[in-house]
Amino acid sequence: MTVSAPIASRADAGGGTPQALLRLDAVGRRFGDTVAVDGVSLEVPAGEFLTLLGPSGCGKTTTLRMIAGFEHPTSGRVLIGGRDVTALPPQKRDVGMVFQNYALFPHLDVWENVAFGLKSRGERGAGVEAAVTRALGLVELEPYARRKVQALSGGQQQRVALARALAPEPPVLLLDEPLSNLDAALRERTRDELRALLKRLGMTAVFVTHDQEEAFALSDRIAVMDRGRLQQVGSPEALYGAPVNAFVASFLGRANFLPATVDSVDGDRAACTVAAGVTWRARLAADSPRGAGARVRLMARPEALTLAAADEPNALRARVLDRRFAGAATFYRMETEAGPELLVQGGPHTASPGDVAGICLVESAQPVAYAAEP
Structure with a gap:
């Protein structure tokens, strides 16, 4: 009508x-x-x-x-x-x-x-x-x-x-x-x-x-x-x-959180160490501390992460716990040496459970750094 x-x-x-x-x-x-x-x-x-x-x-x-x-x-x-x-x-x-x-x-x-x-x-x-x-x-x-x-x-x-x-x-x-x-x-x-x-x-x-x-x-x-x-x-x-x-961040879609330390700050962006030898750039949320050495929680969506070789420079070393096919995307649950489990989006045959791989940031990714939990 x-x-x-x-x-x-x-x-x-x-x-x-x-x-x-x-x-x-x-x-x-x-x-x-x-x-x-x-x-x-x-x-x-x-x-x-x-x-x-x-x-x-x-x-x-x-x-x-x-x-x-x-x-x-x-x-x-x-x-x-x-x-x-x-x-x-x-x-x-x-x-x-x-x-x-x-x-x-x-x-x-x-x-x-x-x-x-x-x-x-x-x-x-x-x-x-x-x-x-x-x-x-x-x-x-x-x-x-x-x-x-x-x-x-x-x-x-x-x-x-x-x-x-x-x-x-x-x-x-x-x-x-x-x-x-x-x-x-x-x-x-x-x-x-x-x-x-x-x-x-x-x-x-x-x-x-x-x-x-x-x-x-x-x-x-x-x-x-x-x-x-x-x-x-x-x-x-x-x-x-x-x-x-x-x-x-956690309520809207899938979100990975991992502890990090602020290395340096440039405006609302910061270089954050997530593990020994691994530094990722992130946008600082309003509640995030700005000083070098501050503890933060880095949030990255699964599609902001990608699997790479375990020895890839600036990659977080991790082991594949399981793989879940979801039609248009495949999600890998990863156990990192840094501690937390991360969900990474990849291709259907990128890795298998038990494999050791590296986790890198996608080049265009914009992780967000929040204040660390008390």
Whole structure:
């Protein structure tokens, strides 16, 4: 179904740089003595797909629920379209919500499930008919309008939940891990369809997940959270390539960490000794000490490392523990003489378990040096 005008255009009709459609202003939430969310400030421009990413218990779902109005902030404000909605109930906030368990009504058919939110707001007649028909068309479920939801597959139920959230045309769509109940193949296909649909609609969306691969595939920007605090916000490429701290580095993709000592510093770059006779250059993170002799943790992605001959100059000597084929890449788990195990990306037949080899930095690699753990 062709959409005549993006939904987001209502919030930014003047063109130019999009304004913050959603803003969190030092939002916090406590449950007794437990701090679930600690002073999160965040702006989401109109039309952006933002993902709140982090481990279980980091505060991402609580943050989403405060945006929706299901949790009331202990401190701070929530603004949507420039309007302070902090004290408003969910039905007054003009947001759509897709829950992890879909929250469909089993006694209602697909059409009635999609119409439920509209009717609960007092809408009736031709307006409801048009909105439901449009929403079902967007998710390609028009032929299933009068089917019971129990008769649908998991992927189809997810699309019913999405249609119900889209029917009122809310300026902001909130999604709480809505793909987690789908099998791997369906999950990948559904997330691609979801992003394409929301981009076609020009809709502003906030998505919650603990799956970094899902966050990479869907997001314009990612907000990484840990222990209730916002750690870093940026594009997937920026967060993966320049994580602000060791937590973000380890949570976003595979990361190798090894102890090193700073030899010399040139601006934000340093030469770091990782083993006797082995010196690698790294970018210094904000928390990294700058002085020669300082202890740091060097982070290098598997693709930043390569296998070489054991006697290669400036190579870290290591033994292959195992090899894992992963389709487009093969990963080698290496036991280094320096101590830590490292994961190195290589070709499918570069080495075999038990072999002794050297580990070198790829020429274009940009390892990051963080402050050493206390």
